[in-house]
Amino acid sequence: EAGVAQSPRYKIIEKRQSVAFWCNPISGHATLYWYQQILGQGPKLLIQFQNNGVVDDSQLPKDRFSAERLKGVDSTLKIQPAKLEDSAVYLCASKPLAGGWAEQFFGPGTRLTVL
């Protein structure tokens, strides 16, 4: 079975520019997560979708970050405008079941550098 796909793998932008990341979860997985992982730290959950609805976005900086999951399949995460502290790896994960009983499958991530 194909894994979680993410693109692009790398992105370099200047501060105040906009950027978007794309994620295609494993087929049939209802739950999708976006995480931010700053170098040397653990992943921080930004937003969780169940199908096309938002379950938790309490740690998403909503003044500059937005995410959507149209049709409950693939998802995009956008940053507008970017700040230096947004430099991180953005990880997408999916799992088939609601709740925490199933493991999450992670994509390779998008490494964002903001100059």
Add this chain to the structure above:
Amino acid sequence: SQQGEEDPQALSIQEGENATMNCSYKTSINNLQWYRQNSGRGLVHLILIRSNEREKHSGRLRVTLDTSKKSSSLLITASRAADTASYFCATHNFNKFYFGSGTKLNVKP
């Protein structure tokens, strides 16, 4: 922060030795999961232990959970160079996942 904290932050051992890393957390949990992350790559799920379980095994992995102390440990026996990676604990509580800061394990051949 509700994130777990791993201890030690870094661990260097010889191939064949056992590696133990610990995770402490702050809130009640439904379950606790351990993940591995190789350099520059995504995370891979290793093992899940539920809040009513005390110990679980999977191959060379042994996980313990002490909910009274809000702590967990991951033991990797007979380590291999391929085990070199960062290891993270993740707590699950009411649909919220919190990852710890990780233990960086280096297994020298």
